[in-house]
Amino acid sequence: MYLGCHLSASSGYAAMVETASSIGANTFAFFTRNPRGSRAKQENPQDAARAVELLRERHFGPLVAHGAYTMNLCTADPEARAFAADVLLDDLRRMAAIPGNFYNFHPGSHTGQGTAQGIEYISAVLRKSLEPGYPVTVLLETMAGKGSEVGGRFEELKAIIDAVGSNRVGVCLDTCHVYDGGYDIVNDLDGVLAEFDRVIGLDRLKALHLNDSKNPFHSHKDRHECIGQGSLGLKTFETIVNHPALKNLPMILETPNELPGYAGEIAALRGLER
Ligand code: FE
Ligand code: FE
Ligand code: ZN
Secondary structure, three states: OOEEEEEOHHHOHHHHHHHHHHOOOOOOEEEOEOOOOOOEOOOOHHHHHHHHHHHHHOOOOOOEEEOOOOOOOOOOOHHHHHHHHHHHHHHHHHHOOOOOEEEEEOOEEOOOOOHHHHHHHHHHHHHHHHOOOOOEEEEEEOOOOOOOEEOOOHHHHHHHHHHHOOOOEEEEEEHHHHHHOOOOOOOOHHHHHHHHHHHOOHHHEEEEEEOEEOOOOOOOOOOEEOOOOOOOHHHHHHHHHHOOOOOOOOEEEOOOOOHHHHHHHHHHHHHOOO
């Protein structure tokens, strides 16, 4: 199983592979730039090449980069929207240094314009950003449906995927978000996956964010809890890591932890593997 967590990108790609290895991870996530700002790091092709070599040698699964939270592709503010589009294109170009990995991002918040308009903006930007053909698959993250977030329903992700019309678009399922969003993965994981398959198609599911939730089912809140300590509970994660449709996907922890805490959760989850 490919398990990992969010790592600080400040030390470079090769150092992230070393850090991941040191905590028992064989994939990881990182922010392509300051998650709450937009500054990107200086590019270092030697470091990226070294990382690619290490990832292969150590049999890592695909990495799951995360776009900045500030990148809102469907905001009502045209300047901010154009800026977000520039950020996305630059991030995808940067991902070409470590080819074949995933770039996950929050579809966006429509800030009052309505879901249909949001979907239209997001799809248009994605179509354009995929045109250069950078070797990366973008993943739309399933959202909790907080405020004006787009992507809280599988139907919304499907609408974006259809409008973009590329096989370089997939989905990253966040366990906290879908549960908060009203998909009962605690009592009926199979039913939720059947619904995902019916609406989107399971072939589009490329990665998981493993998070417990601080809030009850259908709360639309999005506050992550450590594995086994929230409303999802350890049993749910045992089912997830052993599920035939999920067990081969890269699984990324975004729980409130530092490295030792992540190491503990990774070991615990590996211990649940049947
Ligand atoms: Fe996210
Ligand atoms: Fe997430
Ligand atoms: Zn979240």
